Amino acid sequence: MDFLSPVLSGRVEKRMDGGNVTGADKNSLEKIDIGDLNFEEMQSFVLDMGQKAFRGRQLYQWIHGHLACSFEEMTNLPKDFRQELAQRAMIAGAKVAARQVSKDGTSKFLFELSDGNFVESVLMKYKHGNSVCISTQVGCRMGCRFCASTVGGLVRNLRASEMLAQVYGIQRISGERISNVILMGIGEPLDNYDNVVKFVRMVSDEYGLNISQRNLTISTCGLTEKIRELAKEDLAITLAISLHAPNDALRQEMMPVAVKYPLAGIMDACRYYIEKAGRRVTFEYSMVQGKNDSLEEAEELCRLVQGMNCHVNLIPLNPVEGRMGQRSGRGQIEGFRAVLEKNHVTVTVRRELGRDIDAACGQLRQQYSDF
Ligand code: SAH
Numbered sequence: 001m002d003f004l005s006p007v008l009s010g011r012v013e014k015r016m017d018g019g020n021v022t023g024a025d026k027n028s029l030e031k032i033d034i035g036d037l038n039f040e041e042m043q044s045f046v047l048d049m050g051q052k053a054f055r056g057r058q059l060y061q062w063i064h065g066h067l068a069c070s071f072e073e074m075t076n077l078p079k080d081f082r083q084e085l086a087q088r089a090m091i092a093g094a095k096v097a098a099r100q101v102s103k104d105g106t107s108k109f110l111f112e113l114s115d116g117n118f119v120e121s122v123l124m125k126y127k128h129g130n131s132v133c134i135s136t137q138v139g140c141r142m143g144c145r146f147c148a149s150t151v152g153g154l155v156r157n158l159r160a161s162e163m164l165a166q167v168y169g170i171q172r173i174s175g176e177r178i179s180n181v182i183l184m185g186i187g188e189p190l191d192n193y194d195n196v197v198k199f200v201r202m203v204s205d206e207y208g209l210n211i212s213q214r215n216l217t218i219s220t221c222g223l224t225e226k227i228r229e230l231a232k233e234d235l236a237i238t239l240a241i242s243l244h245a246p247n248d249a250l251r252q253e254m255m256p257v258a259v260k261y262p263l264a265g266i267m268d269a270c271r272y273y274i275e276k277a278g279r280r281v282t283f284e285y286s287m288v289q290g291k292n293d294s295l296e297e298a299e300e301l302c303r304l305v306q307g308m309n310c311h312v313n314l315i316p317l318n319p320v321e322g323r324m325g326q327r328s329g330r331g332q333i334e335g336f337r338a339v340l341e342k343n344h345v346t347v348t349v350r351r352e353l354g355r356d357i358d359a360a361c362g363q364l365r366q367q368y369s370d371f
Helices: 002-008 023-030 039-048 053-064 079-088 160-174 189-203 224-231 248-254 263-277 295-305 330-342 363-367
Strands: 095-101 107-112 118-126 129-133 137-139 154-157 178-183 216-220 238-242 281-287 310-316 347-349
Touching (some): 039 053, 107 160, 160 178, 189 216, 189 224, 224 263, 295 330, 310 330
Parallel strands (some): 238 281
Antiparallel strands (some): 095 107, 118 129
């Protein structure tokens, strides 16, 4: 980690109060974060400034299509309009504070937000395209016992612009088109519902990056009422549920949130999602040695998901210091997988990318914080 320290030059602090802002930041806080306006909001914003509506489209395309970081580069906008914009608005974005590159080509980015908070994102390169895993909150309040992101609790929600800034930053730095986005970084996406839905619509907007909604995945620990709400949004995105256990008793030991949301309700909400959205659901199952990886538990999992249009993704646990559990052995994972296959449940074992760079959620940010 040493090579990263100079980049951050000792500025890392825990900022539960939103951070101490510097003079420059204070000014910027009074300005509107223009990257957070969706297409319609951008139209109203420029009309309010006495401009024609097409200027709104141009501005939107600069920020979300060409990934502009400043108003100066928007050369087809009149100069006085650009100057006025610079006075009234800012492109808050996110700065890359650190980057780790794995031997397998996976990169992990630590982004610094405009208030000094940090989040993480990961770029994974596959044959079928480039996938980015982004954070949706600074911290998390779900408390899953094996996860690094939740240590220190929730600091705040990210705005849509701050989720977009992670994708834009990585596309700019890597110089390669991002074709898939997964909301599996720090935070619980459905605990920041409105901003996440706004992000989904903006990142798939034809005037923005225009990423197909089919290539977007939201992962949730199972906030039942929010899954039902999402089903009604008319979005073609993939829903992933962090299951991790085939029964409530075991799930409650691993995920405190399971006390409030029993499996029966989650499975009903998933069936509703499958019916409304016409999409299959993914169930994530992190394999913890001796905890949830027995062949009996595999059988129980088959009974739970039987008849559903779904796919099970087995994730070998990424052990986090001070958190629950060790990873299941190869043989145990293969045995578990075989039981699912025998029962005709579609199953994959997640390819392990970036193990050498702490790619599990929240681990990089954790190293830069004092919790
Ligand atoms: N809050 C969302 C996104 C979390 S991260 C959710 O709960 O789905 C994405 C996935 O990684 C989740 O399934 C999460 O439970 C899992 N995960 C978190 N820490 C992990 C670890 N150390 N090893 C393996 N999987 C982990």
